[in-house]
Amino acid sequence: QMDRVVAELASRPLDRRRPLWELSVLNGLEGGRIAVLIKIHHAAADGVAAAALLANVMATDVPASLEPGRPATPWHPEPVPTPWELVRDALVDQARQWRHLPDLLRRTVARVAALVRHKRGAPVRTPVPMLSTPRTRFGAALTPHRSFATCSLPFADLRRVKDAFDVTINDVFLAIVAGALRSWLADHGELPARPLVAGVPVSTDRPDEIRRLGGNRVSNMFTTLATDEADPAQRLATIHRTTAEAKVVQNLLGAEMMADWVQYTPGRPYSWVVRQWSRHGVADQLPAPINVVVSNVPGPRTPLFAGSARLDAIFSVGPILEGVGLNVTGWSYGDELHVGLLACREHLDDPHQVTDRLRGALDELVALATVDA
Numbered sequence: 001q002m003d004r005v006v007a008e009l010a011s012r013p014l015d016r017r018r019p020l021w022e023l024s025v026l027n028g029l030e031g032g033r034i035a036v037l038i039k040i041h042h043a044a045a046d047g048v049a050a051a052a053l054l055a056n057v058m059a060t061d062v063p064a065s066l067e068p069g070r071p072a073t074p075w076h077p078e079p080v081p082t083p084w085e086l087v088r089d090a091l092v093d094q095a096r097q098w099r100h101l102p103d104l105l106r107r108t109v110a111r112v113a114a115l116v117r118h119k120r121g122a123p124v125r126t127p128v129p130m131l132s133t134p135r136t137r138f139g140a141a142l143t144p145h146r147s148f149a150t151c152s153l154p155f156a157d158l159r160r161v162k163d164a165f166d167v168t169i170n171d172v173f174l175a176i177v178a179g180a181l182r183s184w185l186a187d188h189g190e191l192p193a194r195p196l197v198a199g200v201p202v203s204t205d206r207p208d209e210i211r212r213l214g215g216n217r218v219s220n221m222f223t224t225l226a227t228d229e230a231d232p233a234q235r236l237a238t239i240h241r242t243t244a245e246a247k248v249v250q251n252l253l254g255a256e257m258m259a260d261w262v263q264y265t266p267g268r269p270y271s272w273v274v275r276q277w278s279r280h281g282v283a284d285q286l287p288a289p290i291n292v293v294v295s296n297v298p299g300p301r302t303p304l305f306a307g308s309a310r311l312d313a314i315f316s317v318g319p320i321l322e323g324v325g326l327n328v329t330g331w332s333y334g335d336e337l338h339v340g341l342l343a344c345r346e347h348l349d350d351p352h353q354v355t356d357r358l359r360g361a362l363d364e365l366v367a368l369a370t371v372d373a
Contacts, residue, residue, distance in 0.1 A: 101264070143345065149351035174223065198291065218259075
C-alpha cells in the first residue's frame, strides 16, 4: 500500500513556483511506524548531497533532551535578490563561463584524443549509448504515471559475493539487477538477444572535498548488464570487466567534462526541446540511449535517530527519462541494502515482479560463492 502511495506522489511534478522539494508524512504503517517521503529536484541535490543532508538532520543516538535547541545567535535569511541583481549575477556568470571556453575546448580535444588511442588497444569494449542498446518495453515514451516497489537485501551476502569473486559491491549490485531483469524479461518472452545497457551515475566530487549539502555533481558511465549470459558467475565476471573499463574511459574523459559542457546549454531552448520530445513521443521512434539507470548510494552504517525514533530503512530512487523508463537505486544503511525501483506504470505495472527477483538473483550468486569457497 505504501508503494502505491509513493508511486502516486512520484507521479506529481514539483511545483516550480515553490522551492524544489516536498516532504510528505505517511501514517498508518504496520507497528505504528511512519514513513517520511522527501522529493528533491535533482538540480537541488544529487545522491551524495542527499546523503549528507540526511546525516545533518538525523542523530546517531537518542538525544538526552527532546526540547528543541536554540541557536546562540538568531538566524536571519539573506534578502531576496532584486530582478536587477539576478540579471547582473547571470551576466557575470556568463562572462566567466565564456572566458573558460577556450581552455575547455583544449581539454576536451586532448581527452578525446587520449580516449581514441586507448580504445585502439583496449581488451574490453564498453557499450555505446543508442548504438549498443537493445529495444525493450522500457525504451518507450513516458506517461505521467509511475509505479514503485522496494526490497531489502542483506549487505553481508553482497560482501560475501564480492570477496568470493574479487569484484566490487557495485559490480554485485549490477549483477543482481541484471539477473532480476533477465528473469523477468525471459518470463514475458521479451529477453533481447543483445545485453541490456545500464547507465551508472558517478559522483564527480573529489574524495578530499568537504561534504556538500546541495548541488548536482554527477556524470554517467555506461556498462553492460550481460543479460545475454545465462550463467550468473559469467554474467558477474563480464559486468566486472566492462565496468572496470568504463571507469578507465570515465577517467580519460574526466568525470567533470560533461558537467562543464552542460553549463553552455541555454536553459530555455533546452527545456523547449525536452517538452517537444515528450509531447510528440520521439522516444518511440528512436533507439533508447540506455535501458535502465542503476545507482548505488553509500549510506550511513550506524543507526540514525529522529528524536527518540529509530530510522529503520532508507529507500531512494532517481528520476526516469524519456526512453529510459526504469530506475533501480540501492541505498546502504546499517546491515542492509535497501532497493527502490521506479518505473513508468505503462511500461511496468507491477514492479514487485522485478524486486521479488532481486533476492533470487542474489541467492544464486551467494550459492556460487559458497561453492567456490
